[in-house]
Amino acid sequence: MIETSATALVAELEAVVGARYVLRDTADVEPYFMDWIGRNSGEALCVVRPGSAQEVAEIVRICAYHGEPVFPQGGNTGVVTGSIPLKGGHGVLLSLSRLKAIRALDKPNNSMTVEAGLTLAEVQSTAASIDRLFPLSLSAEGTCQIGGNVSTNAGGTGVLRYGNARDLVLGLEVVLADGTVWNGLKTLRKDNTGYDLKNLFIGSEGTLGIVTAVSLKLFPRPRQLAGAWIGVPDVSAAGGLLATFQERFDAALTTFELISGPQAAIIYAHVPDARSPLPDYHPWIVFAELSSPLSSADLEAELTTALAEAAEAGLVRDAAIAQSERQARDFWRIRHGVSEANRRQGLNFTHDVAVPISRIGDFLAQADAETTRRFAGAEVYVVSHMGDGNVHYTVTFQPDRVAELAPGIDLGARVTEMIHDLAVACGGSFGAEHGIGQRYRASLKRYKSSIELAMFRQLKQALDPAGVLNPGKVLPES
Amino acid sequence: MIETSATALVAELEAVVGARYVLRDTADVEPYFMDWIGRNSGEALCVVRPGSAQEVAEIVRICAYHGEPVFPQGGNTGVVTGSIPLKGGHGVLLSLSRLKAIRALDKPNNSMTVEAGLTLAEVQSTAASIDRLFPLSLSAEGTCQIGGNVSTNAGGTGVLRYGNARDLVLGLEVVLADGTVWNGLKTLRKDNTGYDLKNLFIGSEGTLGIVTAVSLKLFPRPRQLAGAWIGVPDVSAAGGLLATFQERFDAALTTFELISGPQAAIIYAHVPDARSPLPDYHPWIVFAELSSPLSSADLEAELTTALAEAAEAGLVRDAAIAQSERQARDFWRIRHGVSEANRRQGLNFTHDVAVPISRIGDFLAQADAETTRRFAGAEVYVVSHMGDGNVHYTVTFQPDRVAELAPGIDLGARVTEMIHDLAVACGGSFGAEHGIGQRYRASLKRYKSSIELAMFRQLKQALDPAGVLNPGKVLPES
Numbered sequence: 001m002i003e004t005s006a007t008a009l010v011a012e013l014e015a016v017v018g019a020r021y022v023l024r025d026t027a028d029v030e031p032y033f034m035d036w037i038g039r040n041s042g043e044a045l046c047v048v049r050p051g052s053a054q055e056v057a058e059i060v061r062i063c064a065y066h067g068e069p070v071f072p073q074g075g076n077t078g079v080v081t082g083s084i085p086l087k088g089g090h091g092v093l094l095s096l097s098r099l100k101a102i103r104a105l106d107k108p109n110n111s112m113t114v115e116a117g118l119t120l121a122e123v124q125s126t127a128a129s130i131d132r133l134f135p136l137s138l139s140a141e142g143t144c145q146i147g148g149n150v151s152t153n154a155g156g157t158g159v160l161r162y163g164n165a166r167d168l169v170l171g172l173e174v175v176l177a178d179g180t181v182w183n184g185l186k187t188l189r190k191d192n193t194g195y196d197l198k199n200l201f202i203g204s205e206g207t208l209g210i211v212t213a214v215s216l217k218l219f220p221r222p223r224q225l226a227g228a229w230i231g232v233p234d235v236s237a238a239g240g241l242l243a244t245f246q247e248r249f250d251a252a253l254t255t256f257e258l259i260s261g262p263q264a265a266i267i268y269a270h271v272p273d274a275r276s277p278l279p280d281y282h283p284w285i286v287f288a289e290l291s292s293p294l295s296s297a298d299l300e301a302e303l304t305t306a307l308a309e310a311a312e313a314g315l316v317r318d319a320a321i322a323q324s325e326r327q328a329r330d331f332w333r334i335r336h337g338v339s340e341a342n343r344r345q346g347l348n349f350t351h352d353v354a355v356p357i358s359r360i361g362d363f364l365a366q367a368d369a370e371t372t373r374r375f376a377g378a379e380v381y382v383v384s385h386m387g388d389g390n391v392h393y394t395v396t397f398q399p400d401r402v403a404e405l406a407p408g409i410d411l412g413a414r415v416t417e418m419i420h421d422l423a424v425a426c427g428g429s430f431g432a433e434h435g436i437g438q439r440y441r442a443s444l445k446r447y448k449s450s451i452e453l454a455m456f457r458q459l460k461q462a463l464d465p466a467g468v469l470n471p472g473k474v475l476p477e478s
Numbered sequence: 479m480i481e482t483s484a485t486a487l488v489a490e491l492e493a494v495v496g497a498r499y500v501l502r503d504t505a506d507v508e509p510y511f512m513d514w515i516g517r518n519s520g521e522a523l524c525v526v527r528p529g530s531a532q533e534v535a536e537i538v539r540i541c542a543y544h545g546e547p548v549f550p551q552g553g554n555t556g557v558v559t560g561s562i563p564l565k566g567g568h569g570v571l572l573s574l575s576r577l578k579a580i581r582a583l584d585k586p587n588n589s590m591t592v593e594a595g596l597t598l599a600e601v602q603s604t605a606a607s608i609d610r611l612f613p614l615s616l617s618a619e620g621t622c623q624i625g626g627n628v629s630t631n632a633g634g635t636g637v638l639r640y641g642n643a644r645d646l647v648l649g650l651e652v653v654l655a656d657g658t659v660w661n662g663l664k665t666l667r668k669d670n671t672g673y674d675l676k677n678l679f680i681g682s683e684g685t686l687g688i689v690t691a692v693s694l695k696l697f698p699r700p701r702q703l704a705g706a707w708i709g710v711p712d713v714s715a716a717g718g719l720l721a722t723f724q725e726r727f728d729a730a731l732t733t734f735e736l737i738s739g740p741q742a743a744i745i746y747a748h749v750p751d752a753r754s755p756l757p758d759y760h761p762w763i764v765f766a767e768l769s770s771p772l773s774s775a776d777l778e779a780e781l782t783t784a785l786a787e788a789a790e791a792g793l794v795r796d797a798a799i800a801q802s803e804r805q806a807r808d809f810w811r812i813r814h815g816v817s818e819a820n821r822r823q824g825l826n827f828t829h830d831v832a833v834p835i836s837r838i839g840d841f842l843a844q845a846d847a848e849t850t851r852r853f854a855g856a857e858v859y860v861v862s863h864m865g866d867g868n869v870h871y872t873v874t875f876q877p878d879r880v881a882e883l884a885p886g887i888d889l890g891a892r893v894t895e896m897i898h899d900l901a902v903a904c905g906g907s908f909g910a911e912h913g914i915g916q917r918y919r920a921s922l923k924r925y926k927s928s929i930e931l932a933m934f935r936q937l938k939q940a941l942d943p944a945g946v947l948n949p950g951k952v953l954p955e956s
Binding site for chain 1: 584585586587588589630631633637642644645654658659660661662664665666667668669670671672673674675677678680681682686697698700717721724725726727728729730770771772773774775776779780832833834835836837863865866867868905906907908909910911912913914918921922925926927929930933934936937939940941952
């Protein structure tokens with residue numbers, strides 16, 4: 001019965017996009033059904049690869065008619081199983097990867113309009129081609145797609161100065177649950193005409209609509225950069241340094257990453273060509289970068305002075321200032337080595353919490369104490385976009401210890417609940433930049449008030465009453 | 479019948495807030511029922527002045543029970559009749575002005591949480607009291623309230639660097655249509671956990687919920703300022719100057735206002751102590767300001783150099799650089815003299831449109847041509863937050879000409895339709911920062927697609943199914 005209906009559905013989809021863009025062979029569909037980490041997979045009736053927003057709209061209409069869900073997917077680099085289909089084989093995986101047009105470049109307006117399937121790196125280089133900066137930056141940028149970045153409100157390393165994906169979007173084109181296309185592709189800095197549909201779709205992870213094109217803000221490219229790799233005695237000193245740097249440099253402070261000593265050490269140990277820029281071990285490292293278009297400012301001198309004063313105040317133990325572009329790139333290579341190092345170090349459970357910047361020290365102290373108390377043999381590695389209050393707290397176990405520590409129980413779930421509880425108790429959030437997907441639906445239910453959950457359901461009901469769009473994601477079971 | 483029910487309602491409200499905070503006398507209620515301009519008024523059964531979010535919630539519950547609408551009001555400085563009740567005397571005017579608590583100041587987190595009734599000036603000075611900047615700034619700041627600023631997504635003169643009110647909000651507390659209180663008062667830079675309720679309430683003008691408290695972003699205070707009053711030959715030159723300044727100064731460019739020669743001239747003529755900083759008349763004026771926390775930069779020198787180069791390139795005819803804080807304040811006094819000058823000049827119809835920055839020149843040329851063609855004797859005055867693409871285009875008539883020009887027709891409506899049509903045809907918006915209120919509901923219906931209007935209605939239906947909150951505002955009659 002399902003098979004017959006599936007055959008009819010596939011035929012209709014082929015009539016829209018052409019047979020070559022409807023994939024059913026196991027080898028063809030597997031990269032779309034398996035998530036980026038390779039731990040989780042789902043399945044759908046087929047993968048369909050439309051070439052335009054109109055084709056996306058027709059696919060949604062067809063699926064809605066057949067009562068089959070649509071699972072939209074960009075670069076499939078998400079870490080919360082939001083971009084893969086559910087188990088069970090229902091519905092259609094809709095890949096946006098063929099929507100690649102650059103629709104408009106408007107240099108005097110500092111804006112561009114591009115389709116959802118461009119990779120983030122392609123968006124960055126398109127901006128650079130007109131001497132502009134598109135500042136969203138994250139380690140998956142060669143693969144992730146701008147539609148997915150916007151649908152998930154991606155964060156990354158440029159947030160301190162330029163904001164999240166949400167802050168970089170001027171307008172959207174969205175295919176709605178009934179297969180109509182909403183053209184909200186304005187390129188305006190100000191538009192106060194009705195409810196903010198744009199921000200409702202951003203971060204909704206494809207559950208309210210499918211983003212097919214985006215209008216983006218562009219910025220002038222910095223003319224000067226200065227970076228430093230800084231050893232600090234503790235988190236409180238790092239917080240003091242951040243406050244000093246923000247007061248001194250404001251928008252010129254574009255990077256302020258905090259890395260725990262053990263985290264840095266395993267990067268140096270596991271990642272080829274990652275060598276410590278400092279001779280000694282430090283309990284915490286701050287990687288800070290300044291950038292500015294002002295030609296009369298001397299960023300390196302300002303940074304040197306600021307670091308010397310901070311050292312006198314006891315905030316800084318040692319620092320290496322990048323003496324060349326190459327050394328600055330080396331700092332970034334170390335920073336981007338976190339995932340690889342953690343993967344090699346053991347079985348790790350990473351977290352993506354946010355707390356007010358003033359509470360990062362409290363949160364870390366509590367998390368460390370509880371981890372030690374409850375999980376003997378656990379190792380802790382911390383990297384934080386400190387200027388955003390975003391802490392990636394990773395608890396790692398040597399694989400041979402896991403069975404011993406937690407016989408028959410889900411160790412990861414226990415660790416995660418503990419970390420999330422602590423973050424929320426510090427006035428924080430259990431999810432800073434990675435989103436909810438399937439992975440954190442239970443946390444959403446645990447930490448959100450019934451009032452907030454009710455509003456989420458009312459909004460889903462209002463915009464996708466039949467539940468066509470990315471079911472099983474974001475919203476918990478009621 | 480209505481009177482009986484009204485008496486019961488008033489008694490219930492008095493039981494919540496105390497009799498002294500329920501106003502019914504004509505003299506007491508008039509300031510709440512008449513709008514700021516003094517042109518428009520409405521009426522309600524009473525004015526109620528709760529002292530807490532819980533009291534606001536109880537009032538909403540009582541009104542919902544009685545089937546009476548609630549009209550929330552902050553400082554009542556809006557210009558789109560969004561903050562006054564409707565004609566007809568139904569419902570309750572709910573003033574937020576007693577909600578004045580400063581709930582939290584967190585300097586290391588650069589955030590503060592305050593109640594809705596603080597004036598914008600009080601919010602600014604509270605931030606200054608901990609050596610921080612709250613950058614929202616507009617001419618009504620001594621009277622308007624932060625709850626209203628957020629509910630209407632206010633703009634003003636700081637948008638170029640710091641964004642609209644929307645961009646300055648970290649969290650909200652909102653009383654919903656059923657009288658529950660949503661506590662969304664996070665102070666996080668990153669929080670990707672579900673749908674963006676915050677931005678849905680911001681700019682909804684009290685039609686989806688009543689904002690009772692807000693968590694706000696704070697910034698370091700600038701250490702240096704440099705400003706210039708610049709004569710330019712035409713709008714295209716102003717656009718070239720803006721592009722140059724943005725590339726050169728990026729976030730240090732905090733003001734870029736464009737003022738037409740005739741607009742500047744009537745300010746000098748009508749506003750006491752407003753004297754032209756430049757000896758000659760120029761067709762267009764740019765008022766630009768730089769600010770920066772960088773101590774090694776020399777803003778005045780950079781501005782002087784940039785202006786000299788722009789003059790060589792033909793973009794600038796003459797410029798006065800502020801030589802003192804007092805002269806900088808004089809520039810601002812001229813800029814803020816626009817409303818007064820226009821009021822004195824004649825019967826004026828002002829507009830609040832936005833277009834892409836690259837289209838400002840086109841828009842102005844078309845608007846001038848059409849105004850001249852269709853409205854003999856019309857005078858045109860233009861002031862623009864050019865860096866935001868926001869143009870306040872004012873068409874003024876000498877009162878004795880009005881009857882002659884447009885016998886028996888609504889002249890203002892004709893002018894407005896023409897200007898709005900032209901802005902929208904340039905890829906723009908008919909409403910940049912003032913909102914919709916009652917005044918622009920017809921424009922909303924005229925310019926929004928049926929798809930967008932349908933979503934607006936679905937959202938209203940989802941969050942306020944009984945239509946309790948600020949009816950007759952924003953959404954057009956269906």
